[in-house]
Amino acid sequence: MKKTINIKLNGTDHSVEVEPRKLLVHLIREDLSMTGTHIGCDTTSCGACTVLIDGRSAKSCTILAIQADGKEITTVEGLATAGGLHPLQEGFKENHGLQCGFCTPGMMIRAVELLGKNPNPTESEIRWGISGNLCRCTGYNNIVKAIQYASAKMRGAELPSTEPEFV
Amino acid sequence: MIKCKTSKEIGGMGHSMKRKEDARFIQGHGNYIDDIKLPGMLYMKIVRRPYAYAKIKNIDASKALAIPAW
Ligand code: FES
Numbered sequence: 001m002k003k004t005i006n007i008k009l010n011g012t013d014h015s016v017e018v019e020p021r022k023l024l025v026h027l028i029r030e031d032l033s034m035t036g037t038h039i040g041c042d043t044t045s046c047g048a049c050t051v052l053i054d055g056r057s058a059k060s061c062t063i064l065a066i067q068a069d070g071k072e073i074t075t076v077e078g079l080a081t082a083g084g085l086h087p088l089q090e091g092f093k094e095n096h097g098l099q100c101g102f103c104t105p106g107m108m109i110r111a112v113e114l115l116g117k118n119p120n121p122t123e124s125e126i127r128w129g130i131s132g133n134l135c136r137c138t139g140y141n142n143i144v145k146a147i148q149y150a151s152a153k154m155r156g157a158e159l160p161s162t163e164p165e166f167v
Numbered sequence: 168m169i170k171c172k173t174s175k176e177i178g179g180m181g182h183s184m185k186r187k188e189d190a191r192f193i194q195g196h197g198n199y200i201d202d203i204k205l206p207g208m209l210y211m212k213i214v215r216r217p218y219a220y221a222k223i224k225n226i227d228a229s230k231a232l233a234i235p236a237w
Pocket residue numbers: 038039040041042043044045046047048049050059060061062
């Protein structure tokens with residue numbers, strides 16, 4: 001038995017019929033064709049599917065679409081504005097925070113909530129904050145640097161160097 | 168920390184170069200295999216043999232073929 005739900009995805013209202021068993025990530029990727037949100041595991045391990053639901057980050061492979069009824073969802077496609085890239089997007093780009101880019105949307109969305117709650121996190125707070133997100137290729141150092149860069153940018157502080165360190 | 172002695176302009180030796188593909192990845196337009204939809208696409212499942220070492224004499228696919236695929 002299908003149920004009609006209303007969600008706002010990246011600012012656009014949608015009314016969709018879904019089966020109660022459909023996962024939110026499938027609704028976003030298949031029904032609404034926004035494929036920036038990825039499925040890395042389907043079992044709440046990797047965080048590639050992380051989206052914002054009413055401003056809180058959540059793994060959309062672990063939430064049913066019907067649970068998102070009436071909610072506002074933001075995915076990676078909703079980060080940039082007419083004014084340009086989101087500071088996190090800029091941070092990842094400037095700091096070589098991605099290689100294959102598969103984990104990146106989830107990392108950035110997770111970091112949006114992290115920086116919203118804690119605008120100036122320490123390195124260990126960042127590492128703890130993204131501990132639900134796995135990256136299999138870049139390694140976490142540059143991801144941490146990317147988030148530190150975005151934090152500085154969003155606070156209007158001096159931007160950290162984006163030069164790699166040779167040790 | 169070692170300071171680079173060359174300039175980026177001479178070819179980037181000892182420097183990281185900005186990548187061209189990042190713009191689409193960070194905006195969710197990567198187009199990975201799972202993002203591609205083509206007409207008539209089917210699902211595939213690999214059925215592995217239940218024995219570690221054996222000779223395949225024949226494959227009976229009748230049950231699989233009986234499932235409506237699209
Ligand atoms: S796909 Fe949701 S956590 Fe991996």
